[in-house]
Amino acid sequence: MPKKRGADIVIDVLLEEGVDTVFGLPGGAIMEVYDALFDAPLRNILARHEQAAAHMADGYARATGRVGVVMATSGPGATNLVTGLATAHMDSVPLVAITGQVPRNYIGTDAFQEADVVGITRPITKHNFLVTDIKDLALILREAFYIARTGRPGPVLVDIPKDITQQEYNYKMPTEKDVQDALPGYKPHYEGNPIQIKKAAELIRKAKRPVLYVGGGVIIGNASEELRELAELTRIPVTTTNMGKGAFDENHPLALHMLGMHGTYYANMAVYHSDLLIAVGARFDDRVTGKIDEFAPEAKIIHIDIDPASISKNIHVDVPIVGDVKNVLQKLLKELKKKPVEWVKARESWLKQIEKWKEKHPLTYQKSDKIIKPQYVIEEIYNITKGEAIISAGVGQHQMWAAMFYKYKYPRQFLNSGGLGTMGYGFPAAVGAKLGRPDKTVFAIEGDGSFVMNMQDVITAVQYRLPIKIAIINNEFLGMVRQWQQLFYDSRYSSVCLAVHPDFVKLAEAMGAVGLRATKPSEVREVLQKAMEINDRPVIMDFVVDREENVLPMVPAGKSYREMIVSPKQKGEAETMYLVG
């Protein structure tokens, strides 16, 4: 085998791993890799900011289930990845980040564009590497892909000094076995313990008021089919977290939709009154549980998760099952089917009670024909896309409305930064999603505050002729902060007013995209129809909405579900909070 440059080895490993798209920007320390990329059979999507590149790779990974790859140069290139890596880390997204580093003999000298990137990214990656010898380069890169996609997935960063990318070496492509041998302590646990599974089945048989609480793990673990089968077999209603949206068809009669801070009344009531909570690929996040002592106070808890550290971290669990959710659910189904399932009949009164809650407080909002209600825009996006689009959201009020008012049918249909809560995530993630799933309509539902954090990369979408539909829910506020200020800070709107914006229609045109605007409810549908007709470039839709609409229901941070605010009795007064029931 002829000698190859380190940079060529990088490309070889990417191809070996089946990568066809990478996202990134070149710079001094990674130039050699970009030189090797020049005539390699894979494409680089030239983002305009490394943070956007990281979110693109993340959106690509979430929409396809494959490992996303992002590349950046040393120093500022790599530090710009930080938010993207932390976002992917919190939401268990498989990413491999390849960063250039200054040549080895410059490391530690405060060289130009030098930063301790391995040090900076250590707590926000699943693992990271600094390559110090070209002999290890191929193996480390393969380890990175292996770690990123197995177990509980996550981002892995490989920092490569420039001189190693230039050095020549006669290498052999490491095998999967070489990779596993190099990682003797890394053994993800896939098989659930059969005794625990038996115990879980017993609890399920006995439960009178059970609820399935489903998180992103079901999507990552491709276990939606098993979940649906379990819910239907046992007649257990399903509530999903924000990350779990799409794991269970939201039009299904057993769907309770989202739980937690902005969960539905009926989901939260069901969880509060449940006697058995079956958590599947979820992690009892504070946005889900509220006040932890009063979360599902009467329920026994079964927790299925691939990450042992997620179990009994926030809440004590009665039956923990560590394993791959698909594997565990299959075994649980088998176990349940061993005996006749007449016990299911006892569930009917519980399901009736849930129906009553659904009737009492359905997910709704005050409609208007004078002013555009943000929820209305989401409903219209749902209608025009027939519920089939991939929706990518930023972070804030619009994200919650996108979660609540679009009914998701499939896994990998709703992309958003659930864990880290990264504003500016939605649009670049949509770029990655569209590149990974060109067959799908992709909507970026963005807030005005969120969108402007990464709007420079509209240029990238124009360059690659990506027909992404960007719907800005424009209330000229950092809306979620404003809502909290209204409810908890006596309406003192400190630094949340975004009255000064660019003209988004003109901005779109200046960037080579299409700009549209709706200021009246009657214009919403028309704008969406026009946007759907465009198929060769992105379109920015500026929906000028009711400025002070709130996201409801809401369980205030750290409070019990008992203190859920269900509807706005009097606008602007914290006293509008009332106990449900």
Next chain:
Amino acid sequence: MTENIKTVKVRPQPKSETGKHIIIVRVQHNFGVLTRITSLFAGRGYNIESLTVGKTHEPNVARITIVVEGNERVVEQIIKQLRKLIETLRVRDITTVPHIERELALIKVHAGEEKARDEIMRLVNIFRAKVVDVSVDTYTIEITGDSEKLEAFINLLKPFGLKDIARTGVLALTRESAKEGLQEHKVE
């Protein structure tokens, strides 16, 4: 069913006792592995009482002994987080199994007057310590033992005036006779 929502119900929590734990971590002896462990503790707000690290008889394997004070739930979480590190080979909490625990300290103490020198020498003998350096007005003493013994010795030296102390932190090995009783923190 909706009526009872006004009465506060609280999830029962299992008891979790607070105490000192000795955790042994075997890791791949790679560049930066110690930083991963210490930054894990810092980032998650766990307190390290002491941490020692050294090579083992196996190539490329380092052994880290960590002493932490915390309740059982926190310690369980610490162990799980340590296991989650890619380079971790094995984690054991040996607190409840018979083990040998040793720490070494070098103590520099004022010893100018004859009376003080005599008294210190008596303590050194009682504790089976060793004077390893002598100057006109100081002794430097080497002592090994478990942490309690060292604490007791240091407390007795305090009245003479301590100049400096260097401690290694705790090292621990399980007693071979107790091997079968090794208690691992299992998730299931």
